[in-house]
Amino acid sequence: MxxxxxxxxxxxxxxxxxxxxxxxxxxxxxxxxxxxxxxxxxxxxxxxxxxxxxxxxxxxxxxxxxxxxxxxxxxxxxxxxxxxxxxxxxxxxxxxxxxxxxxxxxxxxxxxxxxxxxxxxxxxFSPRVLRRLVRKAVGAHQKPEEVVDLTERERDVLALVADGLSNAEIAARLRVAVSTVKTHITSLMTKTGADNRVRLALLAHRLPPRPR
The missing domain is CATH 3.40.50.2300 (Response regulator)
Incomplete structure (x- = not known):
């Protein structure tokens, strides 16, 4: 409760x-x-x-x-x-x-x-609030965090966090368990040094495109 x-x-x-x-x-x-x-x-x-x-x-x-x-x-x-x-x-x-x-x-x-x-x-966050936070941070020319190697699935999760989706929504979108999403987010925070979802969202918008 x-x-x-x-x-x-x-x-x-x-x-x-x-x-x-x-x-x-x-x-x-x-x-x-x-x-x-x-x-x-x-x-x-x-x-x-x-x-x-x-x-x-x-x-x-x-x-x-x-x-x-x-x-x-x-x-x-x-x-x-x-x-x-x-x-x-x-x-x-x-x-x-x-x-x-x-x-x-x-x-x-x-x-x-x-x-x-x-x-x-x-x-x-309300979606438009999260978008404003991201736009402001990206427009501030902040120095990107050191980019570490992320798995393809971690990048998928990171992109959905940046869209403002909850763990349950990410799990449904990727067809995995919520516990799996939580594990990926914990890994992302450990690798990037981001301590909350907003900073993960900001990082997602500063990452270079995936290699083809």
Missing amino acids: IRVLLVDDQRLVRAGLRMLCEDCPDLEVVGEAENGEEAIRQAGLLTPDVVLMDLRMPGVDGITATAQLTAARPAVRILVLTTFDDDEHLYPALAAGAHGFLTKDSPPEDLLDAIRRTAAGESP
């Missing part, structure tokens, strides 16, 4: 999120908070697995709350759910320690999948 804390200053939004989560047998909404200060207090009392965090709230905002929660309770994973995906909100949220970033216009099934992926240690 994944324990979820809902954080949003709009009661109607929280009610909708609660109804969505409570329809899933593997999700349990353990509490709600209407601002960052309350979220920090509730997280201490309720020990959620995932905090679904809004960013713009009165008093202590979501970015400040994310930074304080990740510092005090590193086992708690933060999934941002916000209306705003501009640089002013995206990069501070990631710097504060957010593990994933979705916009509120995401389909309900994508949100539920993102909660599960966040709890499982993945870093889900």
